[in-house]
Amino acid sequence: MTATRQPFTATRRRVLGLAMLATxxxxxxxxxxxxxxxxxxxxxxxxxxxxxxxxxxxxxGEAVSVTLVEAAPSYVTCFFSNWVIAGLRAxxxxxxxxxxxAADGIAVVHGRAEAxxxxxxxxxxxxxxxxxxxxLILAPGIALRHEAVPGYxxxxxxxxxxxxxxxPQTTLLRSRLxxxxxxxxxxxxxxxxxxxxxxxxxxxxxxxxHRLKATGRAGARLTILDAKETFSKQALFQEGWERHTPGxxxxxxxxxxxxxLSVDPATNSVETGLDVFSGDLxxxxxxxxxxxxxxxxxxxxxxxxxxxxxxxMRSPMDSFVHVIGDAAKAGEMPKSAFAAxxxxxxAAVAVLADLLxxxxxxxxxxxxxxxxxxxxxxxxxxxxxxEKAGGIATVKGFVxxxxxxxxxxxxxVDEAENWYAAIxxxxxx
Amino acid sequence: MRGYRLCVSRLVRxxxxxxxxxxxxxxxxxxxxxxxxxxxxxGVSLAATERFDSEVALFTAGRPVRADGLNLEAxxxxxxxxxxxxTVTSAGTGPDRVVRVRLLAPDNPLxxxxxxxxxxxxxxxxxxxxxxxxxxxxxxxLAETAGGQVLRAEAAIAVxxxxxxxxxxxxxx
Amino acid sequence: MTGQPAKRGVAAxxxxxxxxxxxxxxxxxxxxxxxxxxAGCHAPRADAPADPAADSPMPALxxxxxxxxxxxxxxxxxxxxxxxxxxxxxxxLDDATLAALARHLEATSPPNRPNASGQPxxxx
Amino acid sequence: xxxxxxxxxxxxxxxxxxxxxxxxxxxxxSGLRLGPDGGRVPRRIVYRIACSFExxxxxxxxxxxxxxxxxxxxxxxxxxxxxxxxxxxxxDGGAETAVEAFIEVEA
Numbered sequence: 001m002t003a004t005r006q007p008f009t010a011t012r013r014r015v016l017g018l019a020m021l022a023t024x025x026x027x028x029x030x031x032x033x034x035x036x037x038x039x040x041x042x043x044x045x046x047x048x049x050x051x052x053x054x055x056x057x058x059x060x061g062e063a064v065s066v067t068l069v070e071a072a073p074s075y076v077t078c079f080f081s082n083w084v085i086a087g088l089r090a091x092x093x094x095x096x097x098x099x100x101x102a103a104d105g106i107a108v109v110h111g112r113a114e115a116x117x118x119x120x121x122x123x124x125x126x127x128x129x130x131x132x133x134x135x136l137i138l139a140p141g142i143a144l145r146h147e148a149v150p151g152y153x154x155x156x157x158x159x160x161x162x163x164x165x166x167x168p169q170t171t172l173l174r175s176r177l178x179x180x181x182x183x184x185x186x187x188x189x190x191x192x193x194x195x196x197x198x199x200x201x202x203x204x205x206x207x208x209x210h211r212l213k214a215t216g217r218a219g220a221r222l223t224i225l226d227a228k229e230t231f232s233k234q235a236l237f238q239e240g241w242e243r244h245t246p247g248x249x250x251x252x253x254x255x256x257x258x259x260x261l262s263v264d265p266a267t268n269s270v271e272t273g274l275d276v277f278s279g280d281l282x283x284x285x286x287x288x289x290x291x292x293x294x295x296x297x298x299x300x301x302x303x304x305x306x307x308x309x310x311x312x313m314r315s316p317m318d319s320f321v322h323v324i325g326d327a328a329k330a331g332e333m334p335k336s337a338f339a340a341x342x343x344x345x346x347a348a349v350a351v352l353a354d355l356l357x358x359x360x361x362x363x364x365x366x367x368x369x370x371x372x373x374x375x376x377x378x379x380x381x382x383x384x385x386x387e388k389a390g391g392i393a394t395v396k397g398f399v400x401x402x403x404x405x406x407x408x409x410x411x412x413v414d415e416a417e418n419w420y421a422a423i424x425x426x427x428x429x
Numbered sequence: 430m431r432g433y434r435l436c437v438s439r440l441v442r443x444x445x446x447x448x449x450x451x452x453x454x455x456x457x458x459x460x461x462x463x464x465x466x467x468x469x470x471x472g473v474s475l476a477a478t479e480r481f482d483s484e485v486a487l488f489t490a491g492r493p494v495r496a497d498g499l500n501l502e503a504x505x506x507x508x509x510x511x512x513x514x515x516t517v518t519s520a521g522t523g524p525d526r527v528v529r530v531r532l533l534a535p536d537n538p539l540x541x542x543x544x545x546x547x548x549x550x551x552x553x554x555x556x557x558x559x560x561x562x563x564x565x566x567x568x569x570x571l572a573e574t575a576g577g578q579v580l581r582a583e584a585a586i587a588v589x590x591x592x593x594x595x596x597x598x599x600x601x602x
Numbered sequence: 603m604t605g606q607p608a609k610r611g612v613a614a615x616x617x618x619x620x621x622x623x624x625x626x627x628x629x630x631x632x633x634x635x636x637x638x639x640x641a642g643c644h645a646p647r648a649d650a651p652a653d654p655a656a657d658s659p660m661p662a663l664x665x666x667x668x669x670x671x672x673x674x675x676x677x678x679x680x681x682x683x684x685x686x687x688x689x690x691x692x693x694x695l696d697d698a699t700l701a702a703l704a705r706h707l708e709a710t711s712p713p714n715r716p717n718a719s720g721q722p723x724x725x726x
Numbered sequence: 727x728x729x730x731x732x733x734x735x736x737x738x739x740x741x742x743x744x745x746x747x748x749x750x751x752x753x754x755x756s757g758l759r760l761g762p763d764g765g766r767v768p769r770r771i772v773y774r775i776a777c778s779f780e781x782x783x784x785x786x787x788x789x790x791x792x793x794x795x796x797x798x799x800x801x802x803x804x805x806x807x808x809x810x811x812x813x814x815x816x817x818d819g820g821a822e823t824a825v826e827a828f829i830e831v832e833a
Contacts, residue, residue: 512796538758539758542790542793544787546788547784547785548783552803558799
């Protein structure tokens, strides 16, 4: 504890007292020698990883060492990036630095992790450096499976942006949207489940249509070619599209478009089982899986996602590793930032309990996904989840209803903004 | 939509489609097919029932109605009423060949959905389209054969419309 | 930020006290965890008014009188105060847990983030 | 109206069943909806889809506002001879748009 640290709250002091007690017990057992505190390493600085690291440090204090490994020097949140595409936020608003974590006493290592050596319990960085761990909290996020859409590739994403990882792709899609003419046609490809942010594509469609209409381009048309027959909050979105931007958004399930056969960046077109759909702008959200580092470490199932033990988000393949966030198969929890943060807290307290010999609290998984249908029209869906039959299942849920009063929809927008401030404060301090 | 098949004709008592029978039978169907969800459905107004019964009477023109020979496939649960897939099939050929189909949504503001006149396609009927549903209800297909018989099939469809509770399956997120 | 060396002494004293109260200490992690789950939504916006009573869909909870918080949590859980989100958030938590959570939140200082006036939040 | 989309196999053998899938992007404005100004949005639907093969009607669908936006119809017919399948869409006000596809039937 240094003089530059934040003042401690009464509660933090109590928990820290507990941490000091744990350290003391270890010191006694080591016959007077003070051992180094156990090492918690968090890989990935998104919503799950950052919250896990900060929760572990805040509750574990000096009894543990916490290291966060993240390649990017700053983080652009995927959540609220649709707001940026529609011109409701700037990139700066969704870009955050990690200085707050370092100030908390978390060692932040900006390096690209190349592999996990599970036998040696260490992470190997691209620089050759290794970072040993006693417990690893793995929050690597998703990999986009470009090749799963014939004709699509990382190079093609420069012509047909996915913008499903926030950053330059977000800026690209925004500028492409701005450049469209008054009667432009847009085609959006939406992947099969599971994927990051289930309502995200439909919110994006609503906000793109809003932007086009608000800038005198109500003659533009956006066609969604979906890989699914139904989608999250479907009635709310369909009602919203018709109300705010009538006729501008068309949604076609595979039983109508006949399935996606291929995309062609050269002609800006998509061939389906029904016909060829051409567009002035085509955005392809490809199918996804857990990031390669988790798959390469043997922590994923054949479906490409990492299974977890519900009580602690621990990998059934390795009891020293917890997998959280979009890479994990968290039962009925969707892949959202809110869910990742919730899982990050569960993993952090489970690791602390494990390392320090404390009783492990029962997890309380929670999620809320807010979506904008228009800048002043928000909807939400969410639930409390619990362990059920070896999986994570809904205990009590809630969802917005069609035809709600405008004030309630406006309030949901306020909630979303409030949540953004809260989660980024929790992630970055 | 494969896997969402529901052969309703097996579940329905042979119907005479007499005015006044429609409502109670539909009510029975709801309870039988949907259990607790049915209790949340608002009652059908008398006017809506009359509109439906008069549509049926118009199509049948006094002829008896058979509850076999026609199938209506639809998802038992529709996430949204904006676009619900339905498929009408019949194995009938020769005099049993279907020449006309009418789709009805008894609890929609406009009961009649579509009328399809079928020419000499040379194959048994298989017709798919997508309909709008204002709320949960039992959709009805009526068909007329080349021999002048009237066939009827039904499919109960629970419309989630944004989740009238979590007792119905709802995709997470 | 200012140094708080005196508080380290307080922490040590509390730590010593916990030696004789292992059950209470165990509960501490559970309640601290529950409080952390609240922070998923309930943190003040940088531009939010400092007054915790100001109208916000997710008001700051840190430093609130425990009685107020407890009454609200019970009302949400028991359906006397309508909020589908909060009803789910507190589902299944018993009175003793809610009371401990409310006390914990009261004892927590607001996050030390600059508020609208650019000043750090006040410590209790 | 937008360009209708029609899919059927290019080449089949005589006696094969030919699947036909037809889609037209169209709002199917029901006339029962309130616009942003609070007034009723006037009805504008595609009220007829007529499918014929070499001039002989295969299927005529009379649509009401209860048919979903972007009307879609799928049916099948028996391949007897080569020829052109035509689908004509007519909307309120009488505007028409048509799409054709030639199918080659091998004996």
